Each structure stands twice: as C-alpha cells, then as structure tokens.
Amino acid sequence: MKVLITDKLHSSVEQELAVCKKYGFELDTTFCHNEDELIQYGQDADAFLVSYSQITRKVLQSLPNLKIVVKYGIGVDNIDVKAATENRVMVANVPDYCLEEVASHALMLIMNGLKQTPFFDRKMQEHEWVRQPNDKILYRPSEISIGLVSYGRIARTLAKYAKSIFKKVYFYDPFIRNDLEGYAEKVETLEELFSCCTIISVHTPLMEETKHMIDWNLISRLKGAILVNTSRADVIDPEAVLKGLEKTNLEFFGADTFWPEPPDFSSEFSNQFLSRSDVLITPHCGWCSLTAEKDVRWKAAETSILGAMGKCPSSVLNKQVCKKSS
Secondary structure (H helix, E strand, O other): OEEEEOOOOOOOOHHHHHHHHHHOOEEEOOOOOOHHHHHHHOOOOOEEEEOOOOEOHHHHHOOOOOOEEEEOOOOOOOEOHHHHHHOOOEEEOOOOOOHHHHHHHHHHHHHHHHHOHHHHHHHHHOOOOOOOHHHOOOOOHHHOEEEEEOOOHHHHHHHHHHOOOOOEEEEEOOOOOOOOOOOOEEOOOHHHHHHHOOEEEEOOOOOOOOOOOEOHHHHOOOOOEEEEEOOOHHHEOHHHHHHHHHOOOEEEEEEOOOOOOOOOOOOHHHHHHHOOOOEEEOOOOOOOOHHHHHHHHHHHHHHHHHHHOOOOOOOEOOOHHHHHHO
C-alpha cells in the first residue's frame, strides 16, 4: 500500500518515512504541480498527504484506489470535500498540532496593535524619535474587550491567554452553546460581537458560506479597533479593511495571511496594505515551531495510514464516508 506526498513545505520526510516503515507502507514523494500529475502519480496511492495541492473533483473521480486525503494542517479549503464524499474518499486534517503557536501568534498581532509597534518601528527606521507617543491611540488592556470569531481549539487557547489580560472575552460561534471552561462569554450575533469589542480576532475556517463574512457592515460598527486574522484571508473583505483603516473604524489590522498567498508584491493592491504603518502582515508562519513542524508530519502520516487501512481516524471531516464503508 502506498502514501503519496503530493506537495510539501518541509525539506525532510523523516517523520513520514518512520511512520510508513512502521506499518509496512511505501512512501512516494513525487511532487505534483497540477491535476494531471496528481492523477498520474496517484493511480496506485491509497492515501494523499497534502499541503497546498488542489484536490479537485476531477482528481478524486480519477483515483478509484484513493481512500483518504490528509491535509498537513487545519484548513481544507484546497480540497473539494463534497466531491470527496461523493467518491467515498475520507478527508482529514491535523486539528491540534499548533494550538499554542497560532494562538500566541494572534496574541502577538493583537499586542502589536495595542502598542502600535509597526508605527513606532517605522519612525525609528526613518531616524525619527517620537516624543509624543500619545498621539497614537494606545489602550490599557484591562479596559477593553476582545471578541473571537469562531470558537474552535485555537480560539479557545487564545481565550485562555486573553482572560487574564483583557476586561472581557466574548465569542461568536453558531455551533457552540457556551464555553464550559469559562474563558469566554458567548454572544448571539456577529453584529453584537463587533459592537461590544475593541479587539476582534478571526478564527473561522474558509468555506463558501464564510467568504467575505467580515465585511463593511461589520467593520463599520467598530471604532478605533484592532482586527486580527489568523485563519484565511478570504474570510475578510479586503476593501472593507482598507475603508475601515481610512475612516479610523480600524486603528490596526494584523494578519498571518494575505490575498493571495504569496502576494504579488508589485501590485497596487499589495502596496495599499504593505506600505501602511497601521498594518502588520506575516507570511502564514503562525503555525510554525520546532515541535509543531514535527507534530504535523507524523500525525498526518499516522492519519493517512489509518484511513488507507479502512479505519476512520478521529479527525475525518466527512465521517459519513466511514459509515458507507462499514
């Protein structure tokens, strides 16, 4: 039986090789650049390990031996889950490998917004010593509230950190009734969240229903706020962000993602964001640590093996496929 790594960010496959050797599986590291190559090299694969490859309906329909597609990470927006389900292919992710990393990265972006670090750093780079820092809006953390859009594992980890820092922690998530651990208080609508919080941290996955979910209608409710995104860029309407920064609904925008990834650095659109001192963008690196980089690889490999063996790993997102197979 064979596992194919369709594409990868890491330079080593040591973790994956160790897992495959343990179960007697073959590991194929042929890099696939398009649908045709995925179909060509995936013909005898029982499982895919995927970073950014687009696993489309055409790919899934062309690979009758494929049993599971595992994402090196959390978001599966590059995998057609509906088509996978129709073709009885499990789709799984690694939902717990970088909770501390992404939550602390979101907190870092928030604190940069609170202290306006990019602005003051830019002034120092220009050899200007700012003598009146209070010309920028600087908040005392214990006097403002933070709102979390979606309340999955990363958001809950951030809420745990934030509870001792901020006045109040709120969250909006239609799929969660309340926070049993007591870190955050639920609100019933996004409008309510944006109306009562000075800081908004976005953690919702990208789906058709969530594309540009954070729009001008919501951002216009903010006043001198900090907006942070560590999920996917397209959850937020970029034009609404620019409008919010110009109208001071937003004092700061921080993100570990961009439209698109990687950006076209020569475009006017990119420069509208990256030239600003009230914006901080990092290159989708929030997940990374020495530990997380190893964890995601061996956990993804273990999940792929289980799926290839006909079992239903706990992180499978379309579990109805497991029921059909049993």
